[in-house]
Amino acid sequence: GQNIDQPTEMTATEGAIVQINCTYQTSGFNGLFWYQQHAGEAPTFLSYNVLDGLEEKGRFSSFLSRSKGYSYLLLKELQMKDSASYLCAAMDSNYQLIWGAGTKLIIKP
């Protein structure tokens, strides 16, 4: 079956760095997405990886290892506004997105 696993909740301190991990199993693979979602709002796009390696975009970076079925989202210089849920989603061979349950990130002062 198809499956996405990510931690339910993480806590970090303002100004610090946090890494949110995601493992996936899909029928075929056409890329790995990370989205940020604040409560009661639609997800907003953060990153897309289809090749192995690290993609850096400002304070956020995303890493992919296709052989391991593994990705992580790295958030640097954490700000209070980064408190949100972070959704990992993998696209299968039919171009359908398989969504993880999301990781709730709590930022403390």
Added chain:
Amino acid sequence: DGGITQSPKYLFRKEGQNVTLSCEQNLNHDAMYWYRQDPGQGLRLIYYSQIVNDFQKGDIAEGYSVSREKKESFPLTVTSAQKNPTAFYLCASTPLIDHSGNTIYFGEGSWLTVV
């Protein structure tokens, strides 16, 4: 500006009542989707459509119905057969042939509550 419009933002359903959520896009996207999200959960696919007059069931289609009479519109009806409809509903659209990167557009979402 192009975008995807979902309405209403908040909707209340009485027992035994059907309700319809609207989703309209002017992005000329071929594919449209409906997702359900329960608190603390990820998105679960209800229905999707890749072409006018055709749609496919997702993982949790029971108790829901859709139509795709126009490319721009993909309304979702929550029927009385859906016994636990209280959730956050999201509509999305994508171009059919470009699935890379930031090509998934979401509506603002609709909160449905049973009263």
